Amino acid sequence: MNPKTQFSLLALVVLVFVLSSSSSVNALNILQQLKGYDNYGAFVDLLNQTKLYQKINERNTVTILALTNATIASIQGRSDDEKLAIISSHVLLDYFDKIKLNKISKSVEITTLYQSSGAANDEQGFVNITRLSSGQILFGSAMKKAPLVARLEKEVFTKPYNLSVLQVSLPIIAPGIGEVILPPPPPPFTPPPSESPKKSNDDEEEEESVSPAEAPADSPESGSPAPSPVADADAPGPATENEVDTPADTTTGSGASRVFVGAATAVMALVFNFL
Numbered sequence: 001m002n003p004k005t006q007f008s009l010l011a012l013v014v015l016v017f018v019l020s021s022s023s024s025v026n027a028l029n030i031l032q033q034l035k036g037y038d039n040y041g042a043f044v045d046l047l048n049q050t051k052l053y054q055k056i057n058e059r060n061t062v063t064i065l066a067l068t069n070a071t072i073a074s075i076q077g078r079s080d081d082e083k084l085a086i087i088s089s090h091v092l093l094d095y096f097d098k099i100k101l102n103k104i105s106k107s108v109e110i111t112t113l114y115q116s117s118g119a120a121n122d123e124q125g126f127v128n129i130t131r132l133s134s135g136q137i138l139f140g141s142a143m144k145k146a147p148l149v150a151r152l153e154k155e156v157f158t159k160p161y162n163l164s165v166l167q168v169s170l171p172i173i174a175p176g177i178g179e180v181i182l183p184p185p186p187p188p189f190t191p192p193p194s195e196s197p198k199k200s201n202d203d204e205e206e207e208e209s210v211s212p213a214e215a216p217a218d219s220p221e222s223g224s225p226a227p228s229p230v231a232d233a234d235a236p237g238p239a240t241e242n243e244v245d246t247p248a249d250t251t252t253g254s255g256a257s258r259v260f261v262g263a264a265t266a267v268m269a270l271v272f273n274f275l
Ligand SMILES: *[C@@H]1O[C@H](CO)[C@@H](O)[C@H](O)[C@H]1NC(C)=O
Pocket: 038, 039, 040, 041, 042, 045, 069, 230, 233
């Protein structure tokens, strides 16, 4: 092998390294992004255990329908396969923030990561997003006759137009994947008494609250007397329409770009040498 060939081979190796490290700069790195959002800790653990985070990181455009610790508890007892199917149904392969959700004219059917697993039958791999005339946003399996079980509770954060994380009220389980969880029936309508009915509890019962069409999601937070530290854990939520607090993110970013710059310099040096 003559020195010229050796040099070009070496340059090629370095170039490949640079390209692969630059793609890691662009990766969504979903586990990092969700770090610190403790209220979704169990959901994040499942993304980790099922290795779904790897599949998510391969994507450029994703909307995560996140479940709080309280709402995900209902599926924790299920088999690993079932949990994998359910959690991958909460990863939409499209970008939906609040603005885009509010522009849905009636309903749309969106492909999920479960569809790309190849295990889905019929419409199991799709989620139906429906916007009611009241402005409320509902989610359900796109399977025929499947109920729209979950509602949008809030936009957790967005990275337009790559990643959006939305909190939904219940797990979305396509018929055939496992037992479907239905929302509790709405309590009979009673005109709100003079004192706020919101005091009683934060999650499920919010369902019926005749909140203003816009941003029903935020009301549980602001209205809640925060009786437990658990409720508090989500506190950064309401303030963040867009992401603010990802120190971890910045460090990885700069770490990765340092590698990139270093490697790029190496290539330059080699190329100059070569010439
Ligand atoms: C949610 O669950 C995870 C793991 O089970 C836990 O680490 C985290 O502290 C919990 N967060 C809250 C707010 O309860």
